[in-house]
Amino acid sequence: MKRIVLVVLSVIVLSMLALPTVMVGAARAGTDIQNYLGAADATVDGKWTTATEWTDAATATPIPASFVWREKWTMPASDIIEWTLVEFNTDNTNDAGDYFQLCFDPGNNGGAAPQTDDIRIDYIGHAGQAGVTLYKGTGTGWAVYTTWTWGTTLTISEQRTGSQLNPAQHWILEMMSTRAGIFDTSGGGYTPGIRIAVYDASNSAAGVQAWPSASSRDNPTDWGLETGVYGAIPESITMVPLFLIGGVAVAAGIILVKRPKLR
Numbered sequence: 001m002k003r004i005v006l007v008v009l010s011v012i013v014l015s016m017l018a019l020p021t022v023m024v025g026a027a028r029a030g031t032d033i034q035n036y037l038g039a040a041d042a043t044v045d046g047k048w049t050t051a052t053e054w055t056d057a058a059t060a061t062p063i064p065a066s067f068v069w070r071e072k073w074t075m076p077a078s079d080i081i082e083w084t085l086v087e088f089n090t091d092n093t094n095d096a097g098d099y100f101q102l103c104f105d106p107g108n109n110g111g112a113a114p115q116t117d118d119i120r121i122d123y124i125g126h127a128g129q130a131g132v133t134l135y136k137g138t139g140t141g142w143a144v145y146t147t148w149t150w151g152t153t154l155t156i157s158e159q160r161t162g163s164q165l166n167p168a169q170h171w172i173l174e175m176m177s178t179r180a181g182i183f184d185t186s187g188g189g190y191t192p193g194i195r196i197a198v199y200d201a202s203n204s205a206a207g208v209q210a211w212p213s214a215s216s217r218d219n220p221t222d223w224g225l226e227t228g229v230y231g232a233i234p235e236s237i238t239m240v241p242l243f244l245i246g247g248v249a250v251a252a253g254i255i256l257v258k259r260p261k262l263r
């Protein structure tokens with residue numbers, strides 16, 4: 001009987017080790033995105049350059065119908081590169097007030113106002129480099145942040161076109177950003193808080209479309225959770241739990257075999 005209890009406890013401990021660590025912290029519960037190692041760099045040109053360009057990147061959950069958001073990372077040289085795809089399904093109009101916004105909390109320390117580790121990228125009016133402004137948190141708000149270089153540490157490109165996810169013409173944005181100076185997770189590991197928002201000035205009635213839904217750029221505690229994964233995206237996300245369950249079962253089997261030898 002004691003052996004059974006021991007095995008059950010071992011399986012529980014192994015399950016805790018095998019499953020990804022769930023941050024009990026700043027991010028809103030249930031809003032997650034896995035940031036997998038990409039099979040290849042993206043080409044930042046505002047479209048699916050190849051049929052597989054973004055099939056190696058995970059989608060945030062739960063994702064709203066109004067937009068698509070995927071991200072992945074690669075390490076072509078000495079620094080990690082972050083790649084972001086946003087398809088704004090419901091915007092096909094070119095307005096000076098349109099915007100894309102990404103907020104990032106590297107330490108996932110939340111806060112009711114932007115903290116000094118937080119960064120925000122605004123891209124307004126489809127204006128290329130001139131449309132980009134970065135901000136850093138101050139503890140109470142945001143201050144303009146200028147330590148970045150267009151084309152080197154940050155590049156954005158977009159087009160109004162269709163994609164294999166949505167053949168109707170709509171805005172598609174791609175972004176390259178380096179970890180150094182922008183997505184610096186060195187102080188907080190690989191489970192940062194993150195938020196994406198898009199806005200169509202021709203459809204102000206719909207308001208700001210955000211992930212997590214109805215979240216604020218100014219309230220990091222309510223942003224979602226990104227989990228950096230040192231590995232490629234599984235062929236099917238649904239296979240992950242089966243794999244882990246299989247792994248635990250094998251481990252438990254080893255315990256069952258070895259335990260009698262201790263007696």
Ligand SMILES: [Ca+2]
Pocket residue numbers: 042043044045046047048049050053174
């Ligand atoms: Ca592309």
Ligand SMILES: [Ca+2]
Pocket residue numbers: 091092093094095098199200201202
């Ligand atoms: Ca628009």
